[in-house]
Each structure stands twice: as C-alpha cells, then as structure tokens.
Amino acid sequence: MSKPPTGDRPSFFDEGARVGVLTTQPLDRVLDYLAPEGGCWAGAFVEVPLGPRRVTGVVWGPGEGDFPAAKLRQVNRVLDAAPMREELRSFLIRAGEYTLTPLSAMLRLATRVPGLGDPPSMRKLYRPGAAEPARMTDARARVLETLEAQPGLTLKELTDAAGVSPSVVKGLVARGAVEEVDTPRDTPFPRLDPDAPGKPLTEDQARAAGALCAGLRAGGYGTTLLKGVTGSGKTEVYLEAVAECLRQGRQALVLLPEIALTAEFIARVEARFGARPAEWHSGVTMAERRRAWRMAGEGGASMVVGARSALFLPFRELGLVVIDEEHDTSYKQEEGALYHARDMAVLRASLAGARVVLASATPSLETWANAEAGKYARLDLTARFGPAALPAMRALDMRAETLPANRWISSKLARAVEARLAAGEQAMLFLNRRGYAPVTLCRACGHQIGCKHCDARMVEHRFLKRLVCHQCGESEPIPAACPACGAEDRLAPVGPGVERLAEETAERFPDARLAVLSSDLFGSARALKEEIARIAEGGADIVIGTQLVAKGHNFPLLTLVGVIDADLGLQGSDLRAAERTFQLMRQVAGRAGRAERPGTALLQTFQPEHPVIRAILAGDEEGFWRAEAAEREAAGMPPYGRMAGIILSGPELQELFDLGTALLRADAPLRRVGAQVFGPAPAPIARIRGRHRVRLLVKAPKSAALQPALADWVGQFPVKGELRLAVDIDPQSFF
Numbered sequence: 257m258s259k260p261p262t263g264d265r266p267s268f269f270d271e272g273a274r275v276g277v278l279t280t281q282p283l284d285r286v287l288d289y290l291a292p293e294g295g296c297w298a299g300a301f302v303e304v305p306l307g308p309r310r311v312t313g314v315v316w317g318p319g320e321g322d323f324p325a326a327k328l329r330q331v332n333r334v335l336d337a338a339p340m341r342e343e344l345r346s347f348l349i350r351a352g353e354y355t356l357t358p359l360s361a362m363l364r365l366a367t368r369v370p371g372l373g374d375p376p377s378m379r380k381l382y383r384p385g386a387a388e389p390a391r392m393t394d395a396r397a398r399v400l401e402t403l404e405a406q407p408g409l410t411l412k413e414l415t416d417a418a419g420v421s422p423s424v425v426k427g428l429v430a431r432g433a434v435e436e437v438d439t440p441r442d443t444p445f446p447r448l449d450p451d452a453p454g455k456p457l458t459e460d461q462a463r464a465a466g467a468l469c470a471g472l473r474a475g476g477y478g479t480t481l482l483k484g485v486t487g488s489g490k491t492e493v494y495l496e497a498v499a500e501c502l503r504q505g506r507q508a509l510v511l512l513p514e515i516a517l518t519a520e521f522i523a524r525v526e527a528r529f530g531a532r533p534a535e536w537h538s539g540v541t542m543a544e545r546r547r548a549w550r551m552a553g554e555g556g557a558s559m560v561v562g563a564r565s566a567l568f569l570p571f572r573e574l575g576l577v578v579i580d581e582e583h584d585t586s587y588k589q590e591e592g593a594l595y596h597a598r599d600m601a602v603l604r605a606s607l608a609g610a611r612v613v614l615a616s617a618t619p620s621l622e623t624w625a626n627a628e629a630g631k632y633a634r635l636d637l638t639a640r641f642g643p644a645a646l647p648a649m650r651a652l653d654m655r656a657e658t659l660p661a662n663r664w665i666s667s668k669l670a671r672a673v674e675a676r677l678a679a680g681e682q683a684m685l686f687l688n689r690r691g692y693a694p695v696t697l698c699r700a701c702g703h704q705i706g707c708k709h710c711d712a713r714m715v716e717h718r719f720l721k722r723l724v725c726h727q728c729g730e731s732e733p734i735p736a737a738c739p740a741c742g743a744e745d746r747l748a749p750v751g752p753g754v755e756r757l758a759e760e761t762a763e764r765f766p767d768a769r770l771a772v773l774s775s776d777l778f779g780s781a782r783a784l785k786e787e788i789a790r791i792a793e794g795g796a797d798i799v800i801g802t803q804l805v806a807k808g809h810n811f812p813l814l815t816l817v818g819v820i821d822a823d824l825g826l827q828g829s830d831l832r833a834a835e836r837t838f839q840l841m842r843q844v845a846g847r848a849g850r851a852e853r854p855g856t857a858l859l860q861t862f863q864p865e866h867p868v869i870r871a872i873l874a875g876d877e878e879g880f881w882r883a884e885a886a887e888r889e890a891a892g893m894p895p896y897g898r899m900a901g902i903i904l905s906g907p908e909l910q911e912l913f914d915l916g917t918a919l920l921r922a923d924a925p926l927r928r929v930g931a932q933v934f935g936p937a938p939a940p941i942a943r944i945r946g947r948h949r950v951r952l953l954v955k956a957p958k959s960a961a962l963q964p965a966l967a968d969w970v971g972q973f974p975v976k977g978e979l980r981l982a983v984d985i986d987p988q989s990f991f
C-alpha cells in the first residue's frame with residue numbers, strides 16, 4: 257500500500273475503480289486499468305500488464321476511455337516509491353507539448369532510475385546484541401570492539417574492519433551477541449545546516465543575497481538573472497538562497513554544466529552546510545542514483561547537485577533551482593528528447609511555485625533580453641571579490657606579424673609568456689580545437705582525408721597516433737600513403753590543434769612545464785580533476801587548453817591568457833557565432849588574475865576592427881548585447897522571433913529530399929500562423945554515422961502558436977522504416 261503524496265491533494269481510487277495509466281511504452285495514450293487491491297493514489301508508480309508483458313507506468317488520473325469494463329485488466333501492483341506529484345505530471349505534459357516530445361518519452365525521462373520496479377529493498381546492518389558470547393576468541397572480540405565503536409555496519413564493512421570471515425559474525429548472531437537488523441537500503445542524506453556560518457559577504461554580495469532570500473520568503477515563482485564577472489562571488493550568493501530554501505524545509509536543485517566541476521562545488525557545499533548534498537549525473541553509482549531519486553521524492557534529499565536530467569527528479573517540494581553558467585551550450589540536450597534545461601527549469605519552477613536563479617558572467621542573449629523586458633529580475637555583482645581585478649584585454653594584430661609556416665604564437669605573445677615565466681607565474685594558451693591538426697592534406701594530389709561515415713574531415717590526434725572524426729568518433733591509424741593517389745609520405749597536417757600548439761610551445765619554451773587540458777586526453781572525470789588540482793597548485797608553468805578551461809576552474813597563479821585564434825568562432829553562419837565568441841573570450845580571459853596578481857588577456861586576431869572583437873576588448877558588455885539584440889530583432893530572429901529545425905535523416909539522400917520537398921509544398925498549417933519554412937538543404941553536417949541529414953528551418957513571429965502548427969504540419973507525413981524526423985524547437989546550433 258503506497259503512502260499518500262504530500263503537498264497536493266491527489267485523488268484516491270478504491271480497488272476496482274477505473275484508472276488511467278500512462279506507461280513508458282511508445283503508445284501515446286493513457287490506458288485504462290482497474291485499481292489494484294488496496295486501491296491507489298493518482299501519481300502512484302505502478303506495474304501494469306500490457307499484452308504479454310508487465311510495464312512501468314504512473315496513475316495519471318481517473319480512467320476515461322470507452323474500453324469495455326469487462327475487458328479491463330487490473331494494475332499488478334503499486335511500486336515502492338513516493339507517488340509522482342501533480343506538479344511533475346503537469347511539467348511532463350507541458351514540456352512534452354513545448355518540445356513536441358511524446359508524453360511516454362517524457363515519462364521515460366522521469367523514470368530513469370535503477371531498480372524502480374524492485375520490491376522494497378532492505379539490507380542487514382549489524383550492531384551489538386544483548387547476550388555475551390559463551391566463548392570469547394580474538395576474532396570475536398575484534399567484531400564486538402568494532403561494533404562498539406561503529407554500530408550499524410553492513411556485513412562487508414564489518415568483516416573488512418574487523419578482519420574476520422562472515423562465519424565469525426554469523427556465529428555471534430546465532431548466540432545473540434550481535435544483532436542483525438533489517439534497514440531500508442535507501443536512507444536520507446545527512447541534514448545540511450543552513451545556519452552554519454557562511455563567509456561574511458561584501459556589500460554588493462549581501463544586497464544580491466538579500467534580494468534572492470526575500471524572493472524565497474515571498475514565495476511563488478520568480479526568475480532572477482544573477483550576473484557577475486567570474487570570481488565576483490555568484491556561488492557564495494546563491495548558496496545563501498539555498499540556505500534560505502533549506503530553512504523553509506524545501507528542496508534546492510543546483511545544475512552545473514560540467515561533471516568535472518561537481519567535485520569542487522560539492523566540497524564548497526560541504527564546507528558551507530556541514531554535509532554533502534545528493535548528486536545526480538552520469539558519474540554517480542547506480543546505488544547512489546537510486547538513493548538520490550527516491551530521497552528526492554521522499555524529501556530525504558534537501559539539496560541535489562546535478563546535470564540537466566536532474567530536472568526530471570520527483571521532488572517532494574522544490575523551492576529553488578539554480579542554473580550555474582546558464583549560457584553554457586551543454587544545457588541543450590541534442591539527442592533524443594531535444595530540450596533546453598534552462599528553459600525547462602523555468603517552466604518547472606513556474607509550475608512548482610519555485611524560484612530560479614540563472615547565474616552567469618556572460619548570460620545568453622535570451623536571458624539578457626528577458627531581464628531587459630522585465631520578465632526576469634536582474635542582480636549585478638560588479639566587482640571581483642578581494643583584490644582580484646578583471647584582466648586587461650588587448651588585441652594582437654596578426655596582420656602585422658610575419659610568422660614562419662606552422663607557427664602560431666606571435667612574437668608579442670611569446671614575450672609576454674616569457675615575462676610570466678620569469679616572474680614565477682602561470683600563462684595559458686587557449687585554442688578551441690582538439691587534436692593535432694584539423695586537416696590532413698596530400699601534398700601530391702590535394703586530397704583531404706575525410707570520414708567514411710560523415711561529412712567531416714578526419715582530425716589528426718598525434719597523441720593517439722590516429723585520425724579521428726569529431727562527429728562520429730570513427731578513428732583509424734594515420735596512413736603512410738594518400739588514400740586517393742597512393743603517394744607515399746606526402747600527407748601533411750594543416751592548421752593547429754592543441755596538440756600541435758603544445759609542440760610549438762615546448763620548442764619555444766624548453767624549460768617550462770607544460771600541461772595540456774583537452775577533454776579527449778583524460779580517461780576519466782577524476783583524472784581531469786586531479787590534473788586541474790595539480791595545475792592550481794602550481795604544477796605547470798604553461799597551460800594549453802580548449803574550451804574545457806573556460807569553465808569555472810580557479811587557477812590562482814595564472815596571470816596571462818593568450819588566445820591563439822580569437823577569430824575562430826566568428827567564422828561560419830551560426831546565428832549565435834558572435835554571442836558564443838563574446839562569451840568564450842570573456843570566460844577565458846576571466847581565468848587570468850583570479851588571486852592577488854592582476855591578469856592580462858591577449859587576443860591574436862586578423863580582424864581587430866570586427867565589432868565583436870572590439871566589444872570584447874572594450875569590455876562594453878551592455879553595448880554588445882544591445883547591438884546584438886537590435887540585429888536579431890530587425891531580422892525577426894530568436895529571441896525576438898521563433899525558430900524550429902526539422903532534421904530528416906536516413907540512408908537514402910534522395911528519399912530525404914523528396915520528403916523535404918513534400919513538406920515544403922504542404923506548408924499550409926504553418927502559413928496559417930504566419931510561419932515560413934526554408935529548405936530542404938543538406939544539414940551543415942550532411943552525414944553522420946553513415947546517415948544523410950537534410951534540414952528545414954521554420955521561422956515564425958514571436959506570438960505564433962508554433963507547436964500545434966508544427967504538429968499538424970509534420971503529422972501529414974508519418975515517417976516509416978529507417979527514416980527519422982526530429983523537431984528541434986529553439987535550435988541552439990544549426991547542425
């Protein structure tokens with residue numbers, strides 16, 4: 257018999273009543289069943305018969321179908337989990353409608369937990385018993401001593417600690433000298449103490465924290481942009497909002513863009529609140545995932561730190577969602593259900609009556625515009641904490657440089673690096689390109705080695721001694737001869753990647769200790785974390801990195817950042833190219849001078865007059881946003897207009913173009929809402945993993961009811977067989 261959910265007043269269905277159950281099977285309709293013995297609550301997780309199988313589902317409400325009562329089957333059983341609250345059910349419905357994702361697929365996102373169908377799970381714990389053992393041995397004495405010191409151990413913990421075999425423990429249990437107790441496997445997380453003293457805040461910080469706490473006390477939904485340069489104390493400030501949320505007995509969720517950042521963040525939480533929060537991301541063990549999911553539902557996890565999928569946890573009483581680095585592109589889920597975690601967090605909070613904090617030094621244009629329009633509140637932290645000052649930024653005009661072939665570090669940048677080395681400080685060279693060289697060219701015939709499965713060039717990774725496709729991961733040994741013309745030893749790397757930059761750096765600064773930070777060079781999040789800690793402690797003189805280094809790590813000795821190619825992100829036709837470059841350059845520059853010593857950022861560029869480069873250098877953020885916003889508004893582009901991408905993929909290119917053309921001709925449902933469709937065209941990456949990709953783009957006025965129109969439109973052409981049609985609402989990248 258399940259416990260009633262808390263917080264809302266759900267309906268109860270007596271045994272035999274007709275209930276509607278949503279299952280995780282791709283049926284897209286709620287099926288009617290009879291309530292099981294003992295009845296069930298709306299929201300209960302259940303197991304139901306479906307054809308010959310048993311599947312997981314949720315009691316969605318009273319049954320409504322006209323399925324004949326005599327043929328109805330009964331719910332098999334109610335699962336051992338807190339029922340899903342009304343708020344989460346509404347969220348799944350609304351998020352599914354927004355992203356055009358079937359409800360069953362949304363439910364799958366909310367039930368991705370190991371062991372949901374398992375019977376109530378208990379485990380045996382051991383503690384001292386009342387009786388004395390008849391005969392005392394050394395081994396027995398060790399067991400009893402261990403338990404005196406630490407009652408409540410599992411058998412494995414106990415035998416390990418006492419250095420005995422399980423039979424010794426079992427013998428003591430038989431004599432009553434040790435007691436065996438059945439305990440639920442998933443226990444609440446330790447209490448976080450919101451009143452443990454935090455750091456004394458600066459005036460600026462205290463004002464921002466006060467505003468966030470006041471919002472929480474006022475109750476109800478509200479979103480705030482917390483904007484502040486890297487190092488200004490945004491984390492300190494939003495931890496105060498977490499404290500207020502905990503005081504109210506509600507739950508706080510903090511989303512981070514990168515698993516590699518969680519360890520550092522968890523340590524800060526522990527230092528602030530005296531215990532560790534629950535974690536939810538791919539690096540967590542099955543047992544801990546299961547515990548986090550269940551405790552979110554039962555209220556035994558007051559704070560959860562996680563990746564975007566934590567948005568689908570069954571919180572008992574969500575009070576606050578923080579999205580750290582809210583502009584980060586990793587918040588967009590690009591496979592399966594295509595959703596943006598920031599936007600979905602705002603939706604969920606509005607349904608839960610919770611507050612949202614969007615923290616960033618360089619907010620997305622969407623968030624900036626929402627704050628401008630007054631939809632979000634905005635708090636600014638203007639100064640860095642303590643003596644740390646923002647780095648001075650300068651352009652190095654590469655047109656004036658005469659670099660030899662295959663060299664990328666200008667003489668000015670090299671001199672700046674030398675000066676830091678002499679002063680015992682760290683320098684960072686930033687290049688957002690993994691591998692050794694982006695292109696491998698045959699000098700005999702001009703052939704460029706491409707991926708067999710994708711429309712992408714193979715990238716040389718000298719460290720791995722292979723060519724790798726960054727689209728599909730396909731790799732092959734570096735060939736000795738050109739695959740096109742057969743010429744031997746004529747293949748040459750063209751252009752720089754971080755590995756090649758490392759080579760140049762090692763030649764120019766032979767005495768410096770180098771560290772290369774690129775995601776593909778680390779086997780695990782832990783290895784990466786250790787390397788970051790080593791660098792922070794001064795274990796390297798020059799750090800070479802990809803965008804991985806832009807994300808919030810703290811290197812106190814770092815005082816110089818050299819950006820090898822500031823123009824890199826400005827190429828290409830992406831709507832967000834300028835915004836991304838601006839954010840990335842500001843973030844990277846923010847790595848310099850985090851402690852007492854002031855920092856400098858030098859940007860190598862061939863277009864120092866480019867408006868984006870000038871805005872970066874001038875540090876005129878508001879000016880940059882205003883100009884960018886005006887341009888997008890004039891073009892009717894997001895966030896001032898709406899867009900959706902339609903990606904058709906399949907093995908036959910012609911078939912995709914045929915379908916695309918058919919869609920284009922049948923655009924009446926779109927025209928009715930004032931939307932236009934463009935395409936079909938090969939997607940920017942026209943082939944991935946052997947599948948061709950063709951794209952259509954839909955553009956609509958801001959006020960258009962786009963989703964229903966899209967559903968009507970694509971619904972005219974049900975795709976079959978190996979063809980796929982994916983709708984991407986608010987596409988982030990145009991791939």
Ligand code: ADP
Nearest residue numbers: 455456457458485486487488489490491492641
């Ligand atoms: P952000 O999140 O804006 O990058 P953090 O909150 O991480 O900034 O703060 C940067 C550094 O300054 C951290 O090491 C933090 O502990 C420290 N710091 C910030 N504010 C204070 C404060 N009021 N007292 C002591 N240390 C602080």
Ligand code: ZN
Nearest residue numbers: 707710725728
């Ligand atoms: Zn490939």
